[in-house]
Amino acid sequence: MDFRIRPPRGAPRITVPLTIPLLVLAALLTAGCTPGPQDALAPVGPVGAMESGLYNLIFGIAVVVFVIVEGLLIYAVLRYRQRPGDGIPVQVHGNTKLEIAWTIIPVLILVGVAIPTLTTIASAAGTPPGRDVLNVKVIGHQWWWEFQYPDQNVVTADELHIPIGTKVALTVVSADVIHSFWVPKLGGKLQAIPNRVNTMWFEADQAGTYHGQCYQLCGTSHANMRFIVVAESKADFAKWIADQQANAVTPSGGEAAKGAQVFATGPCVGCHTIRGTNAKAKIGPDLTHFGSRQTIAGAILENNPKNLAMWLHDPPAVKPGSLMPNYHLTNDQVNALVAYLESLK
């Protein structure tokens, strides 16, 4: 008897060279692997290093498993392929030794993956070691991040400042739905869950601006819920804190003073705080030192007068679903507000 499988009579033989399309596909698929601002494999602090180290370890184990399994498969296909004149192979059922081996080996591999994974999670969550710790409360909102420094009495949005070489203890919560806090180069991700407090810490060992973003689908503008972490020298950080602690300076004249008036009498005060004024609401971001921030609107736009005017004219057009509606402000109102807000350094 002949059990060989033959292509049906008249079927075309596949002769298209697949090498070139496969290489193009591989190039396209790996194009995103170049180092970028959110490259978790190029960490800049101990927690990021710990997490990418874990990734590399598991990747290494996976590569070894892949090479062994695929090697055995290819070997079996070639060595035991059917040859002309072969009869039916020996029919066997079960092999106790083999079955025990292929149960125990994966168990050992999984234990080998679980131990470093659990220890890494335990070291990155909770409170950081040592005493030189900066406490920050992170609050996820649809769709922006609030950062509170409870010990310094500072509140800001979408721009977290930290001193280099200092462990930052983060308490992560949410004001509405589930978000996820992630700064790929420093550490994370950690979910921000309503009515639940999660903790993690990280540390930057190099000054720089690190990009972060929400990592949990949280509504229409999930993709527009970014933030930056500015890691700076201890002296620069101390200066930033001192600047942020001051109340806003109310402009004495000009366009900015007009803007302060528009802000105080229009819809803005219903949602925002500007310390030192009558604006004390806590629905939207605290704008006390708005002009000092590098970005606006959930860190999706650079903070400049042009972008701010665009935002004020129609927030939902910039950020779909934005809780700040279009108030149909006039050009004069927008120009005055831009002058005022940008003056809040």
Ligand code: CUA
């Ligand atoms: Cu918040 Cu996605």
